[in-house]
Amino acid sequence: MRAYFRNIYAAVSTILIGMRITFKEMFHPSVTNQYPYQYYFEKRKNVRGIHKGFRGQLYIRMEDCIGCKKCAMICPVDCIYIETSRLEKGITLSDTRAVVRLKDQTVWIGELLEGDEKIEPGTVVKLRDLDGNLHESPSEHVEHVVTSKKRRLKLDRFDIDMSLCMFCGLCTEVCSTSCLYMTQTHEFSTYDRASLLFHFADPSIYEGLTPDETETKAEDGADASEGRKQKAARRRQREETA
Amino acid sequence: MELLSSLIFMLVIAAALLGFVMLLALILVLAERKVSAYMQDRVGPRRVGPFGSLQTIADAIKLLLKEDIISLQADRKLFILAPYLVFVSSFAVFAAIPFGRNLIASDINIGILYIMAISSVVVLGIIMAGWASNSKWALLGAMRSAAQMVSYEIPLALSILSVIMLVGSLRMQDIVGAQSGGLFSAQNRWILLDNPFTFLAFFIYFISALSEVNRTPFDLPEAESELVAGFHTEYSGMRFALFFLAEYANMFAVSAIAVTLFLGGWSGILPGYTFLNGVPGFVIKVSVLVFVIMWLRWTLPRLRVDQLMSVCWKYLIPIAFFNLIGVGVWILIFD
Numbered sequence: 001m002r003a004y005f006r007n008i009y010a011a012v013s014t015i016l017i018g019m020r021i022t023f024k025e026m027f028h029p030s031v032t033n034q035y036p037y038q039y040y041f042e043k044r045k046n047v048r049g050i051h052k053g054f055r056g057q058l059y060i061r062m063e064d065c066i067g068c069k070k071c072a073m074i075c076p077v078d079c080i081y082i083e084t085s086r087l088e089k090g091i092t093l094s095d096t097r098a099v100v101r102l103k104d105q106t107v108w109i110g111e112l113l114e115g116d117e118k119i120e121p122g123t124v125v126k127l128r129d130l131d132g133n134l135h136e137s138p139s140e141h142v143e144h145v146v147t148s149k150k151r152r153l154k155l156d157r158f159d160i161d162m163s164l165c166m167f168c169g170l171c172t173e174v175c176s177t178s179c180l181y182m183t184q185t186h187e188f189s190t191y192d193r194a195s196l197l198f199h200f201a202d203p204s205i206y207e208g209l210t211p212d213e214t215e216t217k218a219e220d221g222a223d224a225s226e227g228r229k230q231k232a233a234r235r236r237q238r239e240e241t242a
Numbered sequence: 243m244e245l246l247s248s249l250i251f252m253l254v255i256a257a258a259l260l261g262f263v264m265l266l267a268l269i270l271v272l273a274e275r276k277v278s279a280y281m282q283d284r285v286g287p288r289r290v291g292p293f294g295s296l297q298t299i300a301d302a303i304k305l306l307l308k309e310d311i312i313s314l315q316a317d318r319k320l321f322i323l324a325p326y327l328v329f330v331s332s333f334a335v336f337a338a339i340p341f342g343r344n345l346i347a348s349d350i351n352i353g354i355l356y357i358m359a360i361s362s363v364v365v366l367g368i369i370m371a372g373w374a375s376n377s378k379w380a381l382l383g384a385m386r387s388a389a390q391m392v393s394y395e396i397p398l399a400l401s402i403l404s405v406i407m408l409v410g411s412l413r414m415q416d417i418v419g420a421q422s423g424g425l426f427s428a429q430n431r432w433i434l435l436d437n438p439f440t441f442l443a444f445f446i447y448f449i450s451a452l453s454e455v456n457r458t459p460f461d462l463p464e465a466e467s468e469l470v471a472g473f474h475t476e477y478s479g480m481r482f483a484l485f486f487l488a489e490y491a492n493m494f495a496v497s498a499i500a501v502t503l504f505l506g507g508w509s510g511i512l513p514g515y516t517f518l519n520g521v522p523g524f525v526i527k528v529s530v531l532v533f534v535i536m537w538l539r540w541t542l543p544r545l546r547v548d549q550l551m552s553v554c555w556k557y558l559i560p561i562a563f564f565n566l567i568g569v570g571v572w573i574l575i576f577d
């Protein structure tokens with residue numbers, strides 16, 4: 001008999017406890033993140049944004065690609081299509097820019113002043129970026145350094161089929177010049193699958209290039225490396241003044 | 243001629259009530275979605291119309307436009323009849339609910355008995371739907387609902403009986419009249435506060451009524467997680483909408499009956515205080531009860547079948563009997 005009434009008491013009291021909780025919960029602000037209208041809510045309620053290192057849409061800095069096709073080869077789904085051709089004799093392209101990636105995913109792009117691809121502990125890595133700002137970091141914080149490379153190939157085609165891509169990021173990891181990278185863009189749905197084939201090759205960067213006389217001579221001559229050095233120095237100067 | 247005019251009059255009243263029930267369902271569905279959303283820290287519908295107020299209308303239109311599927315194996319005649327039976331019997335309850343002093347479609351002298359009788363027909367409709375669907379989910383849901391509704395009708399009737407004993411009439415307006423004193427007066431108080439036994443009777447009524455209308459925690463007939471959708475699994479489009487409409491109409495009806503029987507009906511909270519007298523007061527009281535029903539739904543988990551039966555037969559029915567005797571003794575001694 002006692003158990004009977006205790007049972008009733010337990011049922012009623014626990015129901016009341018539950019009802020109190022749900023009633024209190026009614027006055028809590030909602031946690032819904034109204035996705036397409038998110039921006040406004042993000043500002044007002046400080047909703048968490050996209051993380052650093054998020055793997056979104058692929059993007060490539062075409063002027064830094066050397067056409068090595070490493071990315072196309074490692075891609076597990078073979079969705080990168082690259083076609084290259086040799087440069088006409090005498091035409092040289094600018095060297096690629098160096099890239100330093102820190103462990104907190106900050107990326108600096110520009111001209112490497114100190115440091116190497118092999119990151120020695122206890123040294124510093126120094127880089128001047130395209131705006132002329134100097135960046136410096138102890139090598140413990142550096143994750144990845146890519147030095148400047150020569151560009152010898154012309155890219156006629158560089159297509160990535162994002163409808164096949166599975167966002168594994170392997171292509172960005174092997175890229176010789178770190179010019180292929182993943183952005184935070186994730187809203188690129190289309191109504192048509194074909195429009196997910198992104199064309200990155202840009203013929204305009206090869207336009208207006210004429211065979212450089214001195215360059216050709218230097219290339220032919222014994223001191224080819226000398227000429228190259230001169231050219232690099234000149235370019236550096238140009239960039240500095242600009 | 244006499245007959246014709248009274249027939250037209252009846253039809254007009256029925257149409258008005260039907261419109262009211264439709265409107266009610268629209269409001270209650272939205273209210274339920276909003277209440278559930280707020281209880282779960284969500285925002286609920288808010289895109290269609292201002293603050294989502296037109297969401298239910300959009301849903302209703304969607305349901306009406308959907309294909310009406312009758313499966314080949316179904317018992318066609320019963321399958322078509324069942325939703326109407328369920329809806330009509332829950333709609334007919336509204337005929338005897340007093341909304342105000344003169345606002346009652348038919349103040350018959352057996353009002354509450356009529357309500358009890360006509361609302362029991364719902365169970366026939368549900369069994370019909372379950373059987374005619376020829377689907378195991380629907381049949382299981384229907385069997386459960388039959389067991390549940392038949393069992394819970396007993397405590398429901400017993401708790402209503404204690405009110406009838408006290409008032410001495412089955413007429414709804416008489417029951418309201420017996421509570422005209424409002425909440426605090428010594429005479430003609432709300433039946434809820436008349437004596438401890440009627441206080442208990444209110445809760446017995448409320449629990450059994452929850453079960454009668456298949457609301458959580460007694461929603462076994464439609465338990466989504468076990469039976470897909472219970473007795474209306476095979477229904478689609480318009481016919482499903484009828485079941486849906488009936489559910490919300492029922493929810494309002496049981497709250498309205500609870501208010502009429504125990505909480506003073508349309509009469510005001512304080513005697514002579516006119517603001518909450520009549521329809522506004524009635525609507526407020528009913529809305530509070532409807533809110534409590536929704537609140538319970540979003541708080542409590544569903545009972546198991548054996549728990550459901552033990553709640554009824556081991557707890558509610560003995561207590562209701564004891565209560566009925568208590569009310570009788572109280573009337574003998576004090577009145």
Ligand code: SF4
Nearest residue numbers: 075165166168169171
């Ligand atoms: S991220 Fe996409 S394109 Fe790059 S390797 Fe993976 S699947 Fe291929």
Ligand code: SF4
Nearest residue numbers: 065066068069071175
């Ligand atoms: S790995 Fe990098 S540098 Fe090589 S082809 Fe691909 S994008 Fe160009």
